[in-house]
Every structure is written in structure tokens, then in C-alpha cells.
Amino acid sequence: MTTAPPAFPQPRVCPHLPPPAYAELRQGPALRRVTTHAGQLAWLVTRYDQARTLLKDPRLSSDRRRPGFPVISVQVRLLTERKRQALIGMDPPEHDVQRRMFLPDFTVKKVGERRADIERIVHEALDDMTEHGPPADLYRDFALPVPFRVICRLLGAPWEDRDFFQDAIRRLVRTFDTAEGRQAGAELLAYFEYLVTECKTRPDAAGLIGRLAGTGRISDDDLALAAMSLLIAGHETTAAMISLGAVTLMENPEQLAAIRADPEAIKPAVEELLRFQSIADSANLRVATADIELDGVVIRAGEGVLVPGSLANRDAEIFEDPDTFDVRRDAGGHIAFGYGRHQCLGQNLARLELQIALTALWQRIPTLRMTVSAQELTARPPGAIQGIDALPVTW
Amino acid sequence: MSVEADQRVCVGAGLCALTAPGVFDQDENGLVVVLEGTPSGKARDEALRAERLCPSGAVRVGRSHG
Numbered sequence: 494m495t496t497a498p499p500a501f502p503q504p505r506v507c508p509h510l511p512p513p514a515y516a517e518l519r520q521g522p523a524l525r526r527v528t529t530h531a532g533q534l535a536w537l538v539t540r541y542d543q544a545r546t547l548l549k550d551p552r553l554s555s556d557r558r559r560p561g562f563p564v565i566s567v568q569v570r571l572l573t574e575r576k577r578q579a580l581i582g583m584d585p586p587e588h589d590v591q592r593r594m595f596l597p598d599f600t601v602k603k604v605g606e607r608r609a610d611i612e613r614i615v616h617e618a619l620d621d622m623t624e625h626g627p628p629a630d631l632y633r634d635f636a637l638p639v640p641f642r643v644i645c646r647l648l649g650a651p652w653e654d655r656d657f658f659q660d661a662i663r664r665l666v667r668t669f670d671t672a673e674g675r676q677a678g679a680e681l682l683a684y685f686e687y688l689v690t691e692c693k694t695r696p697d698a699a700g701l702i703g704r705l706a707g708t709g710r711i712s713d714d715d716l717a718l719a720a721m722s723l724l725i726a727g728h729e730t731t732a733a734m735i736s737l738g739a740v741t742l743m744e745n746p747e748q749l750a751a752i753r754a755d756p757e758a759i760k761p762a763v764e765e766l767l768r769f770q771s772i773a774d775s776a777n778l779r780v781a782t783a784d785i786e787l788d789g790v791v792i793r794a795g796e797g798v799l800v801p802g803s804l805a806n807r808d809a810e811i812f813e814d815p816d817t818f819d820v821r822r823d824a825g826g827h828i829a830f831g832y833g834r835h836q837c838l839g840q841n842l843a844r845l846e847l848q849i850a851l852t853a854l855w856q857r858i859p860t861l862r863m864t865v866s867a868q869e870l871t872a873r874p875p876g877a878i879q880g881i882d883a884l885p886v887t888w
Numbered sequence: 889m890s891v892e893a894d895q896r897v898c899v900g901a902g903l904c905a906l907t908a909p910g911v912f913d914q915d916e917n918g919l920v921v922v923l924e925g926t927p928s929g930k931a932r933d934e935a936l937r938a939e940r941l942c943p944s945g946a947v948r949v950g951r952s953h954g
Contacts, residue, residue: 548943549943592900593919596900596917596919597916597917597918599900599902599918601905601906601914602905602913825907825937825941831943836899836944838900840902841906
């Protein structure tokens with residue numbers, strides 16, 4: 494008798510914790526079969542070492558258009574239809590050429606130069622929130638606008654257009670309806686095509702778009718798609734991490750106290766939050782372009798591979814007592830930003846934003862607390878960047 | 889111990905510059921450069937850690953020279 498492979502990904506019960514059934518998957522083999530959203534059979538990688546090995550393997554493609562690419566959501570389905578792919582859906586050599594065009598804006602040094610700007614943005618959001626509250630919605634009033642403003646400035650996307658961006662992005666990334674998602678994606682892309690064209694006529698155009706528009710290094714269409722993709726990737730994940738990070742810290746008051754007592758403690762704490770929450774499983778999808786043998790299993794060419802951080806980052810061989818949240822542990826080896834050539838371009842920006850936001854939050858509002866329990870927060874559907882869309886708080 | 893870095897495979901994640909700032913840096917293009925080819929003490933430990941974290945294999949720390 495055989496049983497059908499389990500569905501993957503699965504829904505979270507608490508938004509800041511992996512689905513309970515993942516604990517059992519971790520006890521099983523390092524590679525096993527699962528069933529995707531689209532009903533495909535695909536390989537699931539459950540261990541850290543195998544995850545890192547495969548994410549570096551050039552025989553795994555990120556190209557969403559390839560037959561067999563694992564479709565875990567409506568959003569991935571939409572990407573499989575796209576003629577052109579953004580960075581996350583590219584393979585070498587195109588991937589490496591484009592990534593190197595964007596790198597100068599994301600180095601540790603360049604990101605560090607943004608510290609004062611990010612601090613100002615964080616404090617202005619907290620000024621607004623404390624003027625109007627309590628109560629407040631920590632997601633809407635803080636976790637979302639902070640990284641949104643930061644990435645708009647980095648790209649050179651006008652903040653005045655934020656209502657359009659936020660509405661269209663919400664329709665694109667939250668929908669279960671392919672037609673609605675396709676429409677929202679088309680609106681966003683058309684906006685960025687206009688913005689790129691407009692930047693070419695202005696020598697003073699700011700940000701990454703201003704730096705690259707009209708240089709001949711990248712086509713207008715590719716730059717527009719890249720800007721749209723960086724705008725979404727650059728805030729959706731960080732907003733989720735700030736809000737869920739606040740939840741996890743409020744759930745662990747003794748560890749929050751340790752962070753508040755020592756300004757340096759926030760750095761390892763952010764790494765532990767990244768490991769513990771592992772919100773971006775949906776970024777680590779691949780399809781094999783050749784047969785790959787690993788651990789006595791053969792992944793056949795054309796088969797999909799899922800490499801979720803929420804499993805690898807809780808591998809007990811690497812992270813002792815992995816289900817315990819411990820801001821004092823060395824979590825630096827986590828693959829919450831992915832691994833291999835696609836590892837998050839904006840990781841150092843995300844680190845800095847999280848460190849600043851989660852420090853300032855309790856400096857300004859020491860008595861911050863949730864008005865609902867963590868279990869009552871609504872988790873996003875599996876296949877999305879994991880997070881919440883509302884976080885009711887008071888102080 | 890000698891430290892090497894390969895810009896051809898570097899993906900500019902910056903983890904080496906973050907982890908071992910006395911040993912590695914990123915040039916203005918975001919690619920790895922070696923600041924200290926033969927680190928010792930704390931810098932040596934940091935270089936080994938950077939090698940472990942590097943997502944592309946661009947950072948290599950040789951162990952043959954003690």
C-alpha cells in the first residue's frame with residue numbers, strides 16, 4: 494500500500510512558527526516526495542547540509558518557465574507565464590550579469606551609509622503612531638511603512654505613489670485569483686516602465702533606477718521588471734520580519750529584556766529571529782536540469798525541488814534544541830536569506846532595518862503589548878511570504 | 889594560513905565583510921577583496937567563519953601553512 498505524498502507547503506497555525514507537521518518531516522529522510530499546490534510531485538529537502546549542497550548545485554534552475562518548476566501558489570503560476578524573468582527567476586549567465594549591476598547599492602558599506610536615514614524613517618513612523626495611539630496596528634503603522642519607505646528611497650521610486658504601489662502589490666501577492674494577480678502585475682509593470690522612461694530624461698534621477706536608466710547596460714523593460722521585483726521583495730519580507738519579530742519578542746519577555754539591556758545583543762537576536770521565523774520558503778524553489786544523485790536518491794531532470802528554510806533552519810544537527818528561541822545562540826549559519834548565487838541581494842539592508850526598528854520600538858514604547866494572543870493572529874496562506882497583515886497593540 | 893578570494897564566483901552577499909571585517913571587504917562593485925592574506929588570532933577565526941557562511945564558495949581559507 495502506498496500513501497500519497499503530503500502537501501507542501503502547509504498552513505501555519507501561529508504566524509511566527511512553522512506549521513506543526515514540519516516537526517515530523519524533519520524526523521524523516523533528507524529528501525522526500527511532496528505534492529505541490531498545483532498537484533505536481535516534487536522533492537522536499539528537510540536537512541541543512543543537503544539544502545546548502547543543492548542550493549549551490551548548478552544543475553538546479555531558478556527559471557520559473559521551465560517545465561516541472563514547482564508551482565506552490567497562484568503567484569508562482571503567474572511567474573511561469575512571464576516571458577521575462579526577474580533576478581530570482583534567472584539562471585547564469587544572465588542572472589550574474591544583472592545581479593552585479595545592482596550590487597553596488599547593496600554592499601555592507603553602502604547600506605551602512607543609510608543608517609541615519611533609516612533611523613529617521615523609523616522614528617518618524619513611531620512619532621506618527623504615538624501621536625495617534627494607543628491603540629495601534631503595528632503592522633500598518635510601523636512594520637509596513639518603514640521598509641517600504643526605505644526601499645522606495647533606495648530605488649528612486651516616488652513615495653508619493655505609495656498608495657498605488659501598496660494597493661497593486663496587495664492585489665498581486667495576496668490574491669488567489671490568477672486574473673486579478675495578472676492584472677495587478679500588469680499595472681505595476683506599466684508604472685515602472687513609465688518611471689524608467691521618465692528617469693532617462695532627468696539627469697538628477699535618484700536611486701538605483703536613476704543610476705541605471707538610459708546607460709545601455711540594461712534594457713528599459715528589464716530595469717522596470719527588476720525595480721518592480723526589488724520593490725516587492727525589498728519590503729514584503731522585512732515588513733513581515735519586523736511584525737513577527739515583535740510578536741516573538743513580546744512572547745519572550747525575558748529575552749526582550751536582555752536585548753534592551755545590551756545594544757550589541759540585537760545583532761545576534763536578529764539572526765535568531767531570521768532562523769526561528771524562516772518566512773521565505775517560497776523563495777527557495779528550483780527545478781532540476783539534469784539528474785542529480787544525493788543521499789542515494791536520484792532527482793530526475795525536470796523534477797521540482799523545494800528547499801525550505803523553515804526545515805533546514807531547525808535541523809537539530811546544526812542548531813541545538815532548534816525549536817527553542819534563544820537570542821544568545823549563534824544562529825548566523827541560517828539560510829533564511831537562501832544560499833548559493835541567489836542568496837538575498839538585500840540581506841544587509843534587511844539586517845540593518847531589523848536591528849534599528851526592533852531597537853527603537855521598545856526605546857520609544859517600553860510598555861508595548863499585543864491586545865490579542867499570538868494564536869489569534871491570522872497567518873498568511875502557505876506559499877506566500879509568511880507574515881501577518883494586522884498586529885493590534887497598545888501601551 | 890592563507891586567505892584567497894575569487895571575484896569570478898563572488899555573488900556579493902557581503903557576509904565575509906560583515907563576519908571578518910579585518911580580513912575581507914567589498915570593492916565598490918560589491919565583490920570580495922582580501923585585506924589581510926595571513927590573518928591570525930581572532931581574525932583567523934573570523935576568516936574561517938566567513939568561509940563557512942560564504943554562499944558562493946568565493947572565500948577560501950587554506951589550512952596548510954598553520
